[in-house]
Amino acid sequence: MIGAITGDIVGSIYEWNNIKTKDFQLFQSYCSFTDDSVLTIALAEAILNDGNYTELLKKYYQRYPNAGYGGMYRRWAANPEKSEPYNSFGNGAAMRISAVGFAFDDLGDVLYHAKRHTEITHNHPEGIKGAQATAAIIYLARNGAGKDFLKEFVERSFGYDLSPTLDEMRPDYKFNETCQGTVPQAIISLLESTDFEDAIRNAISLGGDSDTLACITGSMAEAFYGGVPEHITGQALSYLDDDLKAVVTQFTEKYC
Numbered sequence: 514m515i516g517a518i519t520g521d522i523v524g525s526i527y528e529w530n531n532i533k534t535k536d537f538q539l540f541q542s543y544c545s546f547t548d549d550s551v552l553t554i555a556l557a558e559a560i561l562n563d564g565n566y567t568e569l570l571k572k573y574y575q576r577y578p579n580a581g582y583g584g585m586y587r588r589w590a591a592n593p594e595k596s597e598p599y600n601s602f603g604n605g606a607a608m609r610i611s612a613v614g615f616a617f618d619d620l621g622d623v624l625y626h627a628k629r630h631t632e633i634t635h636n637h638p639e640g641i642k643g644a645q646a647t648a649a650i651i652y653l654a655r656n657g658a659g660k661d662f663l664k665e666f667v668e669r670s671f672g673y674d675l676s677p678t679l680d681e682m683r684p685d686y687k688f689n690e691t692c693q694g695t696v697p698q699a700i701i702s703l704l705e706s707t708d709f710e711d712a713i714r715n716a717i718s719l720g721g722d723s724d725t726l727a728c729i730t731g732s733m734a735e736a737f738y739g740g741v742p743e744h745i746t747g748q749a750l751s752y753l754d755d756d757l758k759a760v761v762t763q764f765t766e767k768y769c
Contacts, residue, residue, distance in 0.1 A: 514557055514764060516735025517611040519749040520713050520727030521549035531720035533683055539710065540748045546757070548580040549728040552609035554757050556630060557764040560616045567596050567633050576756075583690065589634060598632055602639035604695035606631045608725045610644040611732035614651025615768045623652045635692075643692025646671045647729055650700065654736035660704050663737075673697040679705050679715055686719045695722060699729035709738045710745065740769070 522544050555573040559566040574582065574590035582590065585599050613626045627648040628641050635641065646667055653663060664675050675697060682698065689695055698719055706712035712734035716727040735741050741749070750758055 514553060514611050514615060514732065514735070514761060514769065515741045515746050515749060516709065516731035516733070517553050517608065517728045518546065518550045518731075518753070518761065519741060519745055520716065520729070520731025521553075521608070521724045522546055522749055522752050523713055523731075524717055524724035524727035527717055527720075527723035528688075528725075531688075531723060533718060533720055535711075535714040535718045537714075537717065539713070539745070544752060546580070546752050547724050548577075548582045548586075548605070549608045549725055550753070550757070551577045551580045552605065553611060553728070553732075554760050556609055557612040558760050559630070560612050561760070561764055561767065566630050570633065586634060596633075598634050598636035600637045601635040602637040602643070602692050603635060603690050604643065604692050604722060604725050604729070606635035606640035607643040607647040607692055607696050607699070608728045610648050611651055611735075612764060612768075613644075614648040614732070614736060615655065615764075617652070620649065620652055623648050639692050642671055643696040646673065646696055646700070647732065650703075650733045651736040654733060655739075660737075663700075664704055667700060673700065675701055675704065677701065679719065683719055686721050688721050690722055690725075695726055696729060699726055699733065702726070702730040703733045703737060706734060709734045709741055712738075735769075 525544050525547050551573050555569045559569050571590050610627055617623045624645050627645045631641050631644040667673050702715035703712050706715050712730050713727050716730035717723055
């Protein structure tokens, strides 16, 4: 989960100011956490305390109302009397799901809980698919699956085309808020990486919805590379307030 938060924070300054290079300072003073981290941590709390994720999503929105939520999510979260899903296939489904991939120890359970927690809002099949693919990679990677296996599994199970390279995609890749336009790119950023930091740099270098793309990539890279380097973890956590940091620490100690 710290991998997701790291990607979000590093990418926060590039969402509307894309760069097409891997050569940049990882953390900068004007980086910040966004809705990606907020909702990721909300799910972690729900899993830790067997809580109601719908209620926690709305609670976290009230606590962090200016974190950069999408319009449909904002309208849903701000309405205390409306809890029906809104058929979204936005990439928010995948960016908040990483805790599921770390918390459960059976692939069937991971897929079930990814769907259950996603369809609260993102009940479109593409939204559910994006969340399940992300959570499944996290589960498989932390259990030793290699890149060839992950690529074959995702293409066979979810139908994503993972054949394009970063160099092929980079020139024309633009902002895309959908799961189907973000999750495959995040997976390819992992597959072409050499370590955790390189995976984050791969994702940022594509451009697009940089914080969410790097958040999804970071969540999978943490699992694949056996954690986030300590110096990066320390820097990422320094951007969180004490309440968010407490949930992250508790979840990490229990599941990661």
